[in-house]
Structure formats: C-alpha cells, structure tokens
Amino acid sequence: MSDSAIDIASLNTAQREAVLSTEGPLLVLAGAGSGKTRVLTYRIAHMVADLGVRPWQILAITFTNKAAAEMRERIQALMDGGMRGMWVCTFHAMCVRILREDADLIGYTGQFTIYDDDDSRRLVRDIMAGAGIEQKQFPINMIRSKISAAKNAMICPEEFSAQASTPPEQKAAKVYLELERRLRAANAMDFDDLLVRTLELLRARPEVLANYQERFRYISVDEYQDTNHVQYEIANLLAAKYENLMVVGDDDQSIYSWRGADIANILDFEKDFPHARVVKLEQNYRSCGNILAAANAVVRNNAQRKEKRLFTDAGDGERIRAYQASDERDEGRWIASEIDRLNDSGASYEDIAVFYRTNAQSRILEDMFLRAGVPYRIVGGTRFFDRAEIRDTMAYLKMVVNPADEMSVKRVINTPRRGLGSTSIAKIEQIAIENRCSFFQACEIAMAETGRLSAKVRSALADFVQIVHEGRRMDGELVRVVEAIIDRSGLIRAHHNEMTVEGEGRVENIREFMGVAAEFEETHEDIEGTLESLAELRAAGVSGVPASDAGVSVRGPHAVAEDASAPSAQVSPSDRAAEIEDAYGPLACKALPALMEWLALRSDLDALAGGTHAITMMTVHSAKGLEFPIVFVAGLEEGIFPHVNGFSDDPAKLEEERRLAYVAITRARRRLFLSYAATRRTYGSTQANPRSRFVSEIPDETISFSGIGSSGFSGTGWEKRGDRRGTFGSGMGSEMYGGRVFGSRTRSTGGSDAVRRGSISPDAGLKPALGTSRAEASENA
Ligand code: ATP
Numbered sequence: 001m002s003d004s005a006i007d008i009a010s011l012n013t014a015q016r017e018a019v020l021s022t023e024g025p026l027l028v029l030a031g032a033g034s035g036k037t038r039v040l041t042y043r044i045a046h047m048v049a050d051l052g053v054r055p056w057q058i059l060a061i062t063f064t065n066k067a068a069a070e071m072r073e074r075i076q077a078l079m080d081g082g083m084r085g086m087w088v089c090t091f092h093a094m095c096v097r098i099l100r101e102d103a104d105l106i107g108y109t110g111q112f113t114i115y116d117d118d119d120s121r122r123l124v125r126d127i128m129a130g131a132g133i134e135q136k137q138f139p140i141n142m143i144r145s146k147i148s149a150a151k152n153a154m155i156c157p158e159e160f161s162a163q164a165s166t167p168p169e170q171k172a173a174k175v176y177l178e179l180e181r182r183l184r185a186a187n188a189m190d191f192d193d194l195l196v197r198t199l200e201l202l203r204a205r206p207e208v209l210a211n212y213q214e215r216f217r218y219i220s221v222d223e224y225q226d227t228n229h230v231q232y233e234i235a236n237l238l239a240a241k242y243e244n245l246m247v248v249g250d251d252d253q254s255i256y257s258w259r260g261a262d263i264a265n266i267l268d269f270e271k272d273f274p275h276a277r278v279v280k281l282e283q284n285y286r287s288c289g290n291i292l293a294a295a296n297a298v299v300r301n302n303a304q305r306k307e308k309r310l311f312t313d314a315g316d317g318e319r320i321r322a323y324q325a326s327d328e329r330d331e332g333r334w335i336a337s338e339i340d341r342l343n344d345s346g347a348s349y350e351d352i353a354v355f356y357r358t359n360a361q362s363r364i365l366e367d368m369f370l371r372a373g374v375p376y377r378i379v380g381g382t383r384f385f386d387r388a389e390i391r392d393t394m395a396y397l398k399m400v401v402n403p404a405d406e407m408s409v410k411r412v413i414n415t416p417r418r419g420l421g422s423t424s425i426a427k428i429e430q431i432a433i434e435n436r437c438s439f440f441q442a443c444e445i446a447m448a449e450t451g452r453l454s455a456k457v458r459s460a461l462a463d464f465v466q467i468v469h470e471g472r473r474m475d476g477e478l479v480r481v482v483e484a485i486i487d488r489s490g491l492i493r494a495h496h497n498e499m500t501v502e503g504e505g506r507v508e509n510i511r512e513f514m515g516v517a518a519e520f521e522e523t524h525e526d527i528e529g530t531l532e533s534l535a536e537l538r539a540a541g542v543s544g545v546p547a548s549d550a551g552v553s554v555r556g557p558h559a560v561a562e563d564a565s566a567p568s569a570q571v572s573p574s575d576r577a578a579e580i581e582d583a584y585g586p587l588a589c590k591a592l593p594a595l596m597e598w599l600a601l602r603s604d605l606d607a608l609a610g611g612t613h614a615i616t617m618m619t620v621h622s623a624k625g626l627e628f629p630i631v632f633v634a635g636l637e638e639g640i641f642p643h644v645n646g647f648s649d650d651p652a653k654l655e656e657e658r659r660l661a662y663v664a665i666t667r668a669r670r671r672l673f674l675s676y677a678a679t680r681r682t683y684g685s686t687q688a689n690p691r692s693r694f695v696s697e698i699p700d701e702t703i704s705f706s707g708i709g710s711s712g713f714s715g716t717g718w719e720k721r722g723d724r725r726g727t728f729g730s731g732m733g734s735e736m737y738g739g740r741v742f743g744s745r746t747r748s749t750g751g752s753d754a755v756r757r758g759s760i761s762p763d764a765g766l767k768p769a770l771g772t773s774r775a776e777a778s779e780n781a
C-alpha cells in the first residue's frame with residue numbers, strides 16, 4: 001500500500017489485513033502487545049487519510065480517559081488532516097454527549113446534572129434516613145450495590161420491588177423507588193444512569209438511534225473484553241445499520257468480571273455477527289522473549305480460554321529476576337535498591353513501574369521509596385494515609401490523645417453511624433459556645449443534660465464519649481492499644497457489614513494501619529533523627545517544607561472553639577500533654593502520642609513534592625493497556641497474588657487472578673522483576689505464605705532467582721543490625737542511597753490517575769474501572 005498516506009508498510013500482514021478491513025464487522029482477538037491498539041488507530045487514520053471517511057463518521061471507544069487521550073494523540077500523529085467531529089472517548093463520555101442532545105425525550109432536560117459518587121451516596125443516605133432504614137442493619141454500600149446491579153440489568157424500580165424477596169432487597173427496592181423519583185425531580189443522573197438512560201433512549205426513540213447509526217458509520221471499541229452488558233448493547237445498537245463495528249480485545253486480559261464485565265461479549269461476537277471477519281495477531285512487539293515466554297506459560301494454565309499463539313522476533317533479552325525477600329520491608333528495600341541501580345546505569349525513573357495486587361500493599365513500598373529517595377507517583381489510587389478509612393482511624397487515635405481536637409472529634413462522632421446526625425451536632429456546638437468549652441466537653445455536657453437531646457441521642461453520645469475515656473486508660477503494648485481503640489470505634493465492623501468488595505478493602509486498609517503501629521513500636525527510637533532531618537531540610541531552605549511546627553495539632557483544650565484550624569501554639573509537647581491531662585485525665589499509653597507525632601511528620605514528608613521524574617506505582621488493574629520498559633511486580637505470594645479471595649471458593653476467580661498476572665507480566669518491555677516475601681506482616685500479624693503459583697509457572701530457563709540475603713539486607717533487616725537511627729532519615733539515606741534522604745512524591749492530577757471522587761480506595765486493589773470511568777465520566781461531561 002505505497003499509495004497510503006499513512007505508514008501501512010510498518011505493519012505486519014495480519015495487522016495490515018485488519019487495518020484494510022474497513023467494511024463489515026471485524027474482531028481482532030489477540031494477545032497482549034500484539035498491536036491491537038496500534039491497529040485500531042492506524043485503521044482510523046487510514047479511513048480518513050486514504051478513503052475519504054469524514055472524521056465525524058468515526059466513533060472510537062476505549063476504557064479510560066487516559067487511554068482515550070493517548071488514542072487521540074496517536075491518531076492525530078498518524079494523519080495530516082484534522083479530526084474534527086471524531087468521537088474518541090470512554091463509554092461514559094459518549095453517553096453524556098448523546099444525552100445532552102436528547103435527554104428531553106426521556107423526561108430529563110439537556111442540562112441534567114451528573115451526580116458523582118459522593119453526591120449519589122449522600123442522596124441515598126438521605127433517602128435511607130427519611131425512610132427510617134437503619135444503616136447499621138442495612139449498610140449503605142450494600143443497598144447501593146444492589147441498586148446498581150439492578151440498574152445495569154435494566155430492571156426498573158417497580159420490577160425490582162416486585163421481585164424483592166429478602167429484607168435487604170426489600171429495603172433496597174424502597175430506596176431505589178425513591179432514588180429514581182428524587183433523581184428525576186432533580187433532573188440528575190448518576191453514573192449508572194448515564195449508560196442505562198442512553199440505552200433506554202436509543203431503544204425508545206428509533207429516530208434518535210437512526211440518527212447516530214447514520215452518523216457513526218465506523219465504530220471501534222478497544223478492550224472489548226471488559227465491556228459490561230449495557231455497554232455491549234449500546235455498541236451493538238449503534239452499529240446495527242452499517243455493521244461497521246470493529247472490536248478489539250484479548251480474552252486473556254479480561255479482569256473486570258467481578259463488576260459485570262462479560263467475557264462472553266468477545267467470545268460471542270462471531271455469534272452476533274456470523275459474517276464477521278476475525279483477525280488474529282500473533283506477533284508481540286512489546287516484550288522480549290523471556291518475558292513473553294513467561295506470560296504465555298502462566299496463562300496457559302487457565303482452562304477457560306481460547307488458545308492463542310504469540311511470538312516475538314526480539315531476542316530473549318535478560319532473564320526475569322525473582323527475589324525472595326525475608327519480609328515485606330526487605331522486599332521494598334530490594335525494589336528500591338534495584339531501581340537505584342537501574343537509574344545509575346541510565347534508566348530514567350519514568351521507564352519504571354511497580355505493580356501490586358492490592359492498594360494496601362502500596363504503603364510499605366511508599367515508605368521504602370521515601371527512605372531511599374526514589375521519587376514515585378501513584379496512579380489510580382489514593383495514597384495510603386489519604387484514604388478516608390485511614391483518616392477516620394487516625395481521627396479516633398488523635399481524639400483519644402487529645403479530646404480537644406475538634407476536627408478529629410467531629411470527623412468521627414458519627415462515623416460509623418451512631419445516630420448523631422447534623423441536628424445533634426448543631427446542638428452540641430451551641431452548648432460549646434454557651435459554655436465556652438471544647439466540642440468534646442460539650443458532648444459530655446449534652447450527654448448529662450436532659451431536655452436538649454433525646455434520650456436515644458444522649459445514650460449514643462455517652463457511648464461515644466466513653467471511647468475516649470476507655471482509650472486514655474488503656475495500657476500495654478501500643479499495637480494492642482491501637483487495636484482496642486479501633487475495635488471500640490466500630491469502624492471495622494461497619495465496613496465489614498457493607499458486605500461489598502469495597503468495604504472489605506477498607507477493612508484491609510485499617511488492619512494494615514495496625515501494621516503501621518507495630519512497625520512504629522519497633523523503630524520509634526528513630527523519631528528524633530527524623531525531627532533533625534526535617535529541621536535540617538527547613539534550615540537548608542528546601543521548598544515545600546512547612547514552616548509551622550511539624551507536630552500533631554495538639555491544641556489547648558479550650559482554644560479549640562475559637563479556631564480549630566490554627567497551627568499549634570508554641571508550647572512544648574510536655575506542657576501540652578499536662579494541659580490535656582488536667583482536663584481529661586492521664587493517658588496511660590505513652591507511646592500513642594509519639595505514634596501520632598511520627599505519623600504527622602510522615603505526612604509532612606509526603607508534602608515534599610518532587611518534579612515530574614518519578615517511577616509509577618499502581619495496581620495491576622490500573623495498568624491495563626499500558627507498557628513500561630521496566631516492570632516490578634511485588635507481593636507474589638499465595639493469598640496476596642493470587643489474592644486470598646482468588647482461590648478460596650471458585651476456580652473461575654483463580655483464572656481471573658491468573659489473567660491479572662498475565663496482564664502484569666505483559667506490561668514489561670525489556671526487564672521484569674518479581675518479588676515475594678518469606679514472611680509478611682499484614683494487618684498487624686505476621687504470615688508466612690508460600691511463593692505464588694504464578695511464579696512457579698514461569699519456565700526455569702527464563703528466570704533467575706536470588707534468595708534472602710543476596711540484596712545485602714539479610715536477616716530481619718538492617719535496623720536490627722545496629723543502624724537504628726536509619727529508619728526514616730539520615731542514617732540509611734546517606735549510607736545506602738548516596739545521601740539522598742527524602743523521597744519525593746508527585747500526585748498526578750490528570751487523566752485517569754487516582755480515584756479523586758467518591759469513597760476512595762474502592763477496594764483491596766480491585767480498583768474498579770467503575771471508579772475510574774465514573775470519575776472520568778463526570779470529568780468529561
Ligand atoms: P494490550 O493487549 O496490552 O493492550 P496491544 O495489543 O494493544 O496490547 P499495542 O499497545 O498496540 O498492543 O502495541 C504494543 C507495542 O508494540 C507498542 O509499543 C506498539 O507501538 C508496538 N507495535 C505494534 N505493532 C508493531 C509493528 N508492526 N511494528 C513495530 N511496533 C509495533
């Protein structure tokens with residue numbers, strides 16, 4: 001095709017066939033890195049540049065905003081002409097555009113509001129409160145996920161009501177009915193609605209459908225294996241007239257079945273379109289031989305798959321390296337030191353990615369990178385200490401240490417829900433003003449005073465206040481004290497009762513926090529070293545270091561009502577402690593304030609933002625479709641990856657875990673590093689899990705192992721070898737990492753990075769594209 005305006009010669013035969021098959025249904029089914037996305041973009045460029053297809057006749061759908069932006073760039077780079085009118089977007093963004101035009105036909109106006117996850121949660125909460133549905137009994141997330149499932153199955157509230165048999169379903173049905181009414185009254189749609197209403201519109205209004213069918217002569221969908229049923233229906237409807245539908249995917253990379261993505265969509269494409277052309281791509285251009293051989297060998301152990309061939313012309317490359325760490329901290333140190341070595345030998349930080357199975361695993365890695373001075377950014381997740389459940393947990397501990405800390409008390413007074421709503425809080429605030437006392441003291445007054453608050457509220461308040469008094473009396477090992485306070489708070493129980501994947505993720509994170517306390521207990525002699533380092537940084541004028549006192553915001557018990565956000569007064573910690581003790585009684589566990597101080601310092605360090613040169617950290621789920629020259633996969637242990645849920649009950653789940661491993665391995669272009677720990681402290685207790693079966697499935701000739709000790713960090717870690725000051729700052733930094741003491745972190749703000757809305761940390765690393773594309777949907781709207 002030398003007469004093509006684009007470089008079709010750079011494609012292999014199968015790729016070229018796909019690019020040139022512009023008419024009729026086309027399925028490109030191929031393994032990772034075989035150029036599926038490349039084919040999709042070349043094909044579009046070819047249609048516009050060579051065949052005179054108008055850009056506005058083209059619709060290209062992909063999975064995340066980031067992928068959509070990349071796709072747009074790639075198409076643009078291929079052609080001279082403009083792309084005006086071409087839709088290159090996510091399903092959600094497409095639906096918003098369609099609905100903006102014609103929402104009036106289904107009872108909305110075009111100016112409808114999009115409720116993001118937070119808005120929609122608040123609305124459900126209101127409805128439940130109004131209907132007297134107890135959140136303790138029927139957790140909001142459980143209710144919401146039932147409603148969401150019903151919506152995506154296109155079951156209307158009336159139908160859902162009629163089917164509801166169990167009490168939770170009946171409550172959900174009641175909420176669903178009211179939610180629907182309220183959303184309509186508010187002219188608002190939530191993220192599920194965007195998809196479902198679009199489908200409804202297209203089905204109900206043949207003239208609208210005909211319009212889009214006529215307009216979008218050429219439709220392409222990337223990552224088709226992860227579309228859910230509603231998305232599948234929309235794509236098929238839009239393509240029904242011209243049948244120029246190209247879908248691209250890899251059944252081995254289907255990793256979202258847990259949230260409704262249906263692998264059958266891709267496997268049934270040939271049934272939906274019996275005359276579809278099917279192109280298989282077999283050459284992998286991404287990875288070198290050893291990496292590809294490993295990926296193929298692993299995924300071959302799945303029974304439920306279409307056998308595919310995938311080869312590479314690239315040489316074997318270097319062997320995969322596997323490292324058995326003594327524990328999770330040793331693992332983090334090994335990764336950090338390898339990154340350092342790679343960086344010294346010329347690899348840039350941007351070329352490096354670190355993957356893990358669950359979000360909770362990022363914390364130790366973050367910690368080690370901070371110490372080693374490895375700059376990093378986290379994609380598709382929230383930093384551990386920013387997660388709502390971790391902030392809640394810390395608020396309880398801060399409150400016990402300092403009951404006058406109004407922000408902390410208010411944060412958790414009704415988290416988990418204990419019937420202390422905004423009306424009660426307003427009344428307590430009033431009492432604080434009248435008595436010129438702290439909010440917490442006002443709670444104690446309100447609890448004792450009859451008249452203002454109902455007996456029920458007063459009893460809930462008494463129970464809440466007790467947490468502080470009990471907490472202050474608790475003595476013993478720090479971890480046990482922390483555990484007892486968290487237990488007493490009811491946080492874990494509440495998240496557990498949500499009975500959702502997200503809720504379990506939050507429980508895991510809170511347990512992980514207990515690990516933080518345990519770790520602190522072992523190493524807290526280092527605090528002073530850290531203080532010095534921070535002071536040194538400030539003295540040296542390092543930008544980004546806060547000028548204020550870096551301690552916890554421990555405030556005088558009576559100062560709070562005036563200015564809750566004022567920086568702590570310049571009093572010594574012991575003075576402050578004495579003042580608080582006078583008001584609230586002695587704090588038995590002396591290590592607790594030290595822990596809070598240590599944590600506060602840590603977030604100070606977090607605030608030191610670095611440049612844009614950083615490695616990328618993310619869960620395997622967020623890595624889909626991406627590629628990096630150098631990839632680390634951490635935590636390859638049974639129970640972690642495959643995740644514990646992955647093999648407990650259901651072989652299908654184990655196969656999904658294995659597909660996830662396949663996705664992880666195939667992101668790597670040149671180098672792949674795998675690691676696992678002989679023991680791992682998760683949730684405050686130490687477990688010894690065997691090496692992941694996925695590592696064992698990798699052929700011997702492609703991998704080399706190094707064991708405990710070969711990184712130079714033998715035994716239980718260097719802290720135990722006399723260098724106790726090094727834990728956070730100068731010691732280790734200067735010795736092991738050439739003097740760079742502090743890591744830097746950048747928080748991505750664009751693209752698909754981070755679930756910025758909603759309830760954060762959607763789960764234990766099962767980071768839903770739902771979260772991502774939901775956030776993105778509203779972003780694009
Ligand atoms: P995934 O399944 O991970 O989404 P994919 O099949 O979409 O992978 P691409 O991302 O399109 O694969 O391609 C993988 C890499 O191989 C990219 O860097 C791409 O530019 C390169 N590549 C694909 N085809 C060719 C080719 N014919 N010649 C040179 N490089 C190619």
Ligand code: MG
Pocket residue numbers: 036037038625
């Ligand atoms: Mg791709």
